[in-house]
Amino acid sequence: MTQSGPKTELGDFLRSRRARIRPEDAGLTAFGGRRRVPGLRREELAQLAGVSVDYYTRFEQGRAENVSEAVLGAVAAALRLDGAETAHLTRLVRNAGRGAPAPAAEEPQRVRPGLLRLLESIPDTPAFVLGRRTDVLAWNPLFAALFADFAALPPQRRNKAWAVFLHPATRDRFANWETKARDLVAHLRFDLARHPHDPRANALIEELTAHSPEFGPMWRAQEVSGKTHGGYHLRHPLVGGFTLAYEALSLPDDPDQTLVAYTAEAGSPSEAALRLLAGAATGERARTPA
Incomplete structure (x- = not known):
């Protein structure tokens, strides 16, 4: 591990x-x-x-x-x-009870074209595909407008844990940052047990430990959780503070990919804030790393 x-x-x-x-x-x-x-x-x-x-x-x-x-x-x-x-x-x-397997080149995770079309078909819903070690595999424009322009980041930085701990703009989006950070650490540990000899995951953990003073204590707490559902209080320079809930759906044919979508309560100020952000993101397409 x-x-x-x-x-x-x-x-x-x-x-x-x-x-x-x-x-x-x-x-x-x-x-x-x-x-x-x-x-x-x-x-x-x-x-x-x-x-x-x-x-x-x-x-x-x-x-x-x-x-x-x-x-x-x-x-x-x-x-x-x-x-x-x-x-x-x-x-x-x-x-x-098992020994470490012989090193093997990891196949890049690919997002199916149909899943990309699904992201494009929900322009008013921030959504993305989460991969191993919390990699962000694909996203729609509203998700990028909400959190970060992942297309502008180098491929090795398109990672939710890295962004939340070490990317100032993404970190600042979460009014309850510590709650989000603990959730991410718990999911990262849960994922690592599924792939205990993943060198990229271990490198990520070492980087976060070295550069984030908060990560080490959270990692040593040994909390674990799967990605299921929840909600966060967010803030954005365009619309101010608001609250979104999320649902995470693991793909039946690929347990290493999860579709995550954020929603706001109907008729709420948060829904109005989300619509404003959606208008700013109009015209873009869902993205996936090349």
């Missing part, structure tokens, strides 16, 4: 989830002795999951071979993981 490796990623994630739960909240009487760290100890988690302390220790260290679905489910339940976290844990366990 990152330079720390899949086994370390697994251990870091499990320790971060244990730290969230107090023994008394899990119905346990805390083991004796002074507690050096918050949350559950390994012994307490093993008790909740119904496995031996030795087995759980090896599990957390990525040394438990052929972990069953029952054990994964028991650990996930003991840690109170949600659906995205459980899927993430499963991937981390499987990654820890």
Whole structure:
């Protein structure tokens, strides 16, 4: 995954989830002795999951071979993981049991012509296609007017995480920037577990860690989430502040591509702001990197 490796990623994630739960909240009487760290100890988690302390220790260290679905489910339940976290844990366990594959050239992600036509057919809706490691694969004019002119950026900079953390104009669009940043970091970590040996993803994480003081602490928090739906308070120099909701639809035939569209509540000031931006973007076409 990152330079720390899949086994370390697994251990870091499990320790971060244990730290969230107090023994008394899990119905346990805390083991004796002074507690050096918050949350559950390994012994307490093993008790909740119904496995031996030795087995759980090896599990957390990525040394438990052929972990069953029952054990994964028991650990996930003991840690109170949600659906995205459980899927993430499963991937981390499987990654820890595999060696790194032989290096291979990555095929560029391509957006189907039909999907580009779909972006063009909704000129009043900001929409884009999100790829691996939060790459922006294609977008329509209103999305560019709303956030950034991705066509003017070098191909390696057409990335949502890079733009939100390191592109001042995009960063300034989010009135609740920290919420957006945390969401992006959680999605980036979720994506990385699906492609643990992606060199471009690792390079992106290293760059963000080096140049953004906020990224490192957010990354170490081990939060994970898929891209589903939500909303953000935005601000734009042309229309001021407004609120948009988004829906993210993963493509059935390509789980590495997600269509994301933003909408405003009907009849709201936010809808009026969006219409004004749409008028400014009229005449452009949906774009995809060459």
